[in-house]
Amino acid sequence: MRILIVEDEQALANALTQIFIKQKYNVDTCYDGESGYDYALSDIYDVIILDIMLPKMNGFDILKELRKNKIKTPVLLLTARDEVSDKVKGLDLGADDYLPKPFFTEELLARVRALHRRNTDIVVDDNCLHYGNLSLNLNSYDLIFEENTVKLGLKEFSIMDLLLRNPTNIISKETLIEKIWGYDSDAEYNNVEVYISFLRKKLDHIKSSVNIITVRGVGYRLELL
Numbered sequence: 001m002r003i004l005i006v007e008d009e010q011a012l013a014n015a016l017t018q019i020f021i022k023q024k025y026n027v028d029t030c031y032d033g034e035s036g037y038d039y040a041l042s043d044i045y046d047v048i049i050l051d052i053m054l055p056k057m058n059g060f061d062i063l064k065e066l067r068k069n070k071i072k073t074p075v076l077l078l079t080a081r082d083e084v085s086d087k088v089k090g091l092d093l094g095a096d097d098y099l100p101k102p103f104f105t106e107e108l109l110a111r112v113r114a115l116h117r118r119n120t121d122i123v124v125d126d127n128c129l130h131y132g133n134l135s136l137n138l139n140s141y142d143l144i145f146e147e148n149t150v151k152l153g154l155k156e157f158s159i160m161d162l163l164l165r166n167p168t169n170i171i172s173k174e175t176l177i178e179k180i181w182g183y184d185s186d187a188e189y190n191n192v193e194v195y196i197s198f199l200r201k202k203l204d205h206i207k208s209s210v211n212i213i214t215v216r217g218v219g220y221r222l223e224l225l
Helices: 010-022 033-040 059-068 084-092 105-118 154-165 173-181 189-205
Strands: 002-006 026-030 047-050 075-079 097-100 128-131 134-137 142-145 148-151 210-215 219-224
Touching: 002 010, 002 033, 010 026, 010 105, 026 033, 033 059, 047 059, 047 105, 059 075, 059 084, 075 105, 084 097, 097 105, 128 154, 134 154, 142 189, 148 189, 154 173, 154 189, 154 219, 173 189, 173 219, 189 210
Parallel strands: 002 026, 002 047, 047 075, 075 097
Antiparallel strands: 128 134, 134 142, 142 148, 210 219
């Protein structure tokens, strides 16, 4: 999962970044509204955590412009303002959830997971994603086929997670670079190819009936053999 945090209190923003990194999420962090809006327009994020009171461009304006530009990424408003009118305005502008400061880390993580689940048709069963008889454990990073199991590294896990959440779609190399390596990354296509090769070897190791196929000139998708 890739998360965008837009929060001008740098100590809080950095603490949130570390919380999500500890959960093995990919995170980009912005400290003002204009930068946050530019990042969000890339449409590569699974969830956006957005403060309302921001310099340069406030959270309400960011939200309004994102929805006007057809960016449907789930948005969690995170703010010290707990007035009902602010909640109503944020939700009417297209926010998906609202969490006032201060908050418990466990609640924040649960709300982010809920938003991510809400934004996909994939069923998560016992903290596992499934496609055919292939499963990916979201806690242990184990890739499982029948009785065979192999551990994935962080980028391998992130790529497989993205593929399993979009099993019938072709995922382009550009999308993989943006979502896995990040908006400002200098990663190149060969970085993607290397990790796809790693994953294919691990799928072969567990004798999986699911493989990653290359759609030339487009990207990658899963296929049941």
